[in-house]
Amino acid sequence: MAKEIKELNDREENYSQWYNDLVVKSDLAENSAVRGCMVIKPYGYSIWEKMQAILDKKFKETGHSNAYFPLFIPKSFFSKEASHVDGFAKEAAVVTHYRLRASEKGGIEVDPNAKLEEELIVRPTSETIIWHTYKNWIKSYRDLPLLINQWANVVRWEMRTRLFLRTAEFLWQEGHTAHATKEDAMAEAKKMMHVYEDFAQNYMALPVLTGTKSEHERFAGAEETFCIEALMQDGKALQTGTSHFLGQNFAKAFDVKFLNKENKEEYVWATSWGVSTRLMGALIMAHSDNNGLVLPPKLAPIQVIIVPIYKNEEQLEKINQRVEELTEKLSQKDIRYKYDNRDSQRPGFKFAEWELKGVPIRLAIGPNDYENKTWEIARRDNLTKETISNDIIISHIENLLEEIQNNIFQKALDFRTTHTYKADTFEEFKEILETKPGFILAHWDGTTETEEKIKEETKATIRLIPLTLILEEGKCIYSGKPSKFRVVFAKSY
Amino acid sequence: MAKEIKELNDREENYSQWYNDLVVKSDLAENSAVRGCMVIKPYGYSIWEKMQAILDKKFKETGHSNAYFPLFIPKSFFSKEASHVDGFAKEAAVVTHYRLRASEKGGIEVDPNAKLEEELIVRPTSETIIWHTYKNWIKSYRDLPLLINQWANVVRWEMRTRLFLRTAEFLWQEGHTAHATKEDAMAEAKKMMHVYEDFAQNYMALPVLTGTKSEHERFAGAEETFCIEALMQDGKALQTGTSHFLGQNFAKAFDVKFLNKENKEEYVWATSWGVSTRLMGALIMAHSDNNGLVLPPKLAPIQVIIVPIYKNEEQLEKINQRVEELTEKLSQKDIRYKYDNRDSQRPGFKFAEWELKGVPIRLAIGPNDYENKTWEIARRDNLTKETISNDIIISHIENLLEEIQNNIFQKALDFRTTHTYKADTFEEFKEILETKPGFILAHWDGTTETEEKIKEETKATIRLIPLTLILEEGKCIYSGKPSKFRVVFAKSY
Numbered sequence: 005m006a007k008e009i010k011e012l013n014d015r016e017e018n019y020s021q022w023y024n025d026l027v028v029k030s031d032l033a034e035n036s037a038v039r040g041c042m043v044i045k046p047y048g049y050s051i052w053e054k055m056q057a058i059l060d061k062k063f064k065e066t067g068h069s070n071a072y073f074p075l076f077i078p079k080s081f082f083s084k085e086a087s088h089v090d091g092f093a094k095e096a097a098v099v100t101h102y103r104l105r106a107s108e109k110g111g112i113e114v115d116p117n118a119k120l121e122e123e124l125i126v127r128p129t130s131e132t133i134i135w136h137t138y139k140n141w142i143k144s145y146r147d148l149p150l151l152i153n154q155w156a157n158v159v160r161w162e163m164r165t166r167l168f169l170r171t172a173e174f175l176w177q178e179g180h181t182a183h184a185t186k187e188d189a190m191a192e193a194k195k196m197m198h199v200y201e202d203f204a205q206n207y208m209a210l211p212v213l214t215g216t217k218s219e220h221e222r223f224a225g226a227e228e229t230f231c232i233e234a235l236m237q238d239g240k241a242l243q244t245g246t247s248h249f250l251g252q253n254f255a256k257a258f259d260v261k262f263l264n265k266e267n268k269e270e271y272v273w274a275t276s277w278g279v280s281t282r283l284m285g286a287l288i289m290a291h292s293d294n295n296g297l298v299l300p301p302k303l304a305p306i307q308v309i310i311v312p313i314y315k316n317e318e319q320l321e322k323i324n325q326r327v328e329e330l331t332e333k334l335s336q337k338d339i340r341y342k343y344d345n346r347d348s349q350r351p352g353f354k355f356a357e358w359e360l361k362g363v364p365i366r367l368a369i370g371p372n373d374y375e376n377k378t379w380e381i382a383r384r385d386n387l388t389k390e391t392i393s394n395d396i397i398i399s400h401i402e403n404l405l406e407e408i409q410n411n412i413f414q415k416a417l418d419f420r421t422t423h424t425y426k427a428d429t430f431e432e433f434k435e436i437l438e439t440k441p442g443f444i445l446a447h448w449d450g451t452t453e454t455e456e457k458i459k460e461e462t463k464a465t466i467r468l469i470p471l472t473l474i475l476e477e478g479k480c481i482y483s484g485k486p487s488k489f490r491v492v493f494a495k496s497y
Numbered sequence: 498m499a500k501e502i503k504e505l506n507d508r509e510e511n512y513s514q515w516y517n518d519l520v521v522k523s524d525l526a527e528n529s530a531v532r533g534c535m536v537i538k539p540y541g542y543s544i545w546e547k548m549q550a551i552l553d554k555k556f557k558e559t560g561h562s563n564a565y566f567p568l569f570i571p572k573s574f575f576s577k578e579a580s581h582v583d584g585f586a587k588e589a590a591v592v593t594h595y596r597l598r599a600s601e602k603g604g605i606e607v608d609p610n611a612k613l614e615e616e617l618i619v620r621p622t623s624e625t626i627i628w629h630t631y632k633n634w635i636k637s638y639r640d641l642p643l644l645i646n647q648w649a650n651v652v653r654w655e656m657r658t659r660l661f662l663r664t665a666e667f668l669w670q671e672g673h674t675a676h677a678t679k680e681d682a683m684a685e686a687k688k689m690m691h692v693y694e695d696f697a698q699n700y701m702a703l704p705v706l707t708g709t710k711s712e713h714e715r716f717a718g719a720e721e722t723f724c725i726e727a728l729m730q731d732g733k734a735l736q737t738g739t740s741h742f743l744g745q746n747f748a749k750a751f752d753v754k755f756l757n758k759e760n761k762e763e764y765v766w767a768t769s770w771g772v773s774t775r776l777m778g779a780l781i782m783a784h785s786d787n788n789g790l791v792l793p794p795k796l797a798p799i800q801v802i803i804v805p806i807y808k809n810e811e812q813l814e815k816i817n818q819r820v821e822e823l824t825e826k827l828s829q830k831d832i833r834y835k836y837d838n839r840d841s842q843r844p845g846f847k848f849a850e851w852e853l854k855g856v857p858i859r860l861a862i863g864p865n866d867y868e869n870k871t872w873e874i875a876r877r878d879n880l881t882k883e884t885i886s887n888d889i890i891i892s893h894i895e896n897l898l899e900e901i902q903n904n905i906f907q908k909a910l911d912f913r914t915t916h917t918y919k920a921d922t923f924e925e926f927k928e929i930l931e932t933k934p935g936f937i938l939a940h941w942d943g944t945t946e947t948e949e950k951i952k953e954e955t956k957a958t959i960r961l962i963p964l965t966l967i968l969e970e971g972k973c974i975y976s977g978k979p980s981k982f983r984v985v986f987a988k989s990y
Contacts, residue, residue, distance in 0.1 A: 049563050102590055123607055124590070
């Protein structure tokens, strides 16, 4: 077992295999018996729970309430918003029957007499069913804004799936808000993008760029899509969260009008915004190394792992005593710890296991440490060790947790900085993609045609148009037409 | 609007209609566009969130971790456990296709080329997929016990649905644990029944009986089902939570063995246990009255509603100031309050609305209260009012919240006590059911045959066999055969 733990694929050699190995071996998730659906294991789920709790608090602080809408959506609902149907109704799980029966051959079979009149789609996203519902909830300007979020599972029948990054079923939250004016809706969409940015940077230790999507990359049914984009260690971008200004598209599709203060009927303005278990993929890919996960302390289920080193019961008893004094203080400080006193495993095995699982701080204590009143303290982020006096161990741990959180962020930011390039010609652009992938700032003529051609030839896409534009006269790297600012390209997940 | 709020159906006249009205009018939930599926509205969902948080804490304190398993279950899995298939695979949502396409007639249609090789069932409960997964997780006695819980949505294609009580899709938690011995598994199943009992009584203010189900009423695949049963105000019983000892049935069906300490292979022992959004139905039906909901303070999203009464801006400003002083102190005490300062509604409307929504305490403040430094304080549970000095208002509220919590429980307990009867003949039994429904303690000969006949003739079922048996020689009310103790009968939801 100890050997197996260290046998991750090398990150530099095969990033994709390294990622899959890591997710499974660190007990985060695994593939299930159902194609494309994953099992999120307890260790992985406990990280997701921390993410949920922090995000949920932020949503409530910004005035949102949670609610729950049906898992199923009548097929006809998808036809109501023209562009939405193309984007979402294609690869979907379709419920056609509502009963099984015993089969003559043994086993069970679908009962052909129990066919639904109208097929139901397992929700890939909930705009349609929610706007159908909002029609009855919104009558007057007094009912606005309506600020609702839903935590739910959704299904998109992806052909190529990867744990957390792209799975047929995934967990997410979807905010769906309704507003009296275009300005209010636009402000909401931007606000939620910033909530995601704050969460990514300050909790996930993940630096993100903020901006808008090109028309081509927008959410199906949106008039503007705001996004946060992060750079992974292989130089590919990962879209980490999106927030959409939906205009009046869904209000018109589902006939949702309100009486304004002047007693006139108007269509309602909408937004939707979401992040998913994909965040888990971003967290793993941005920070981990060949020894395993590297978790930012704020999201680590275990922040401090304590390993005893002893040769006999007498030594262990003394160590237990010292550990008990420590853990009592850790509890008081709300520091999440675990004492790994399994007698079935040797310390070396435990060290490797908790490294693999990304625990930020490891404390070891042996007979000498007991006598000297010290601890051996090791950092997961940079793998350094030092010996610290028991007198200052608690404050040392507190400071170190903060330092590690900051260091992980800084490391990811440095990586992004050194992997962000400017390209002024298409040749340069292609060379960067091949030799040193990352974000590429380049001029673009603003047309979908050019965007598609660049994608065809290089697989790179426009990740975003920066929120703060730096005006600069230039020429499109592909068409040579004039351009007023650079946009951000990259290959992506 | 103010009028509409009061127009609930009379609880005594039409209990069923009163319940439906109440759920919808108090903004807890409503029917959706999908048959049998409900929309849980923000106010209802915030109560469910409180329930979840408390239960989740209790599960973790008893050593359980959360995880997540797929929404879909391959059809063949259901055939693996013989009795389980009968109980669950019948009325289920079946996914047969994974793609839609544009229809020639316009709109979209199911793509016949995208038929699944094996149909997928939307989980009605997850024993099968989870035990299929456990096979790879459990190798040795060191992997046991495995204590896992899942918060999820499930679907059972019920023909007759009622908001919260019986819906096609509902939200729930399902615990699934694996143990090395029969004793451990049995102890776990009992422990979780007591966790549910504690939650029902001390948070929902709902007195419950604990016991086991008769063989006939057991969960499909269980060897023993523990349950908590509550009595509603119409004298019908509601099964509020169940905890199952599953023996080695699922371990055998999915071949889950472990090496014991003697290095011998054994099948694993299992439990599963769950409560659902049905708890919301129990909460509503047990306490509410013709004015609306009556929420126990521990689960009320708003514990104190504050309503200002004023004729002009000057009065309002003074009142606002006093309210601000109060709410600051309420926040410090973690008391959940809301200041209803809408100028679009009159105090009478607000009073009725918050009564309907079951807020435990209402504070009103007018110009006289401001001058006298007093508050008018009204209790939702018994609809009494008094005037309280501002000096002691905080401690008064604290005490009152506790008193209301206890009073609601006591009221429900008194109701149950006065609606629990003994019947010694079948005539007596039938008369009670017709004239004063409630729990009926009666002798039963222990056979499924008798149980089914009683159900056929009276619609009453055995709700439970009490956990603590009171031995008493008697004769079965139906067959006249000898019996050693009474069991609990009732009509039920």
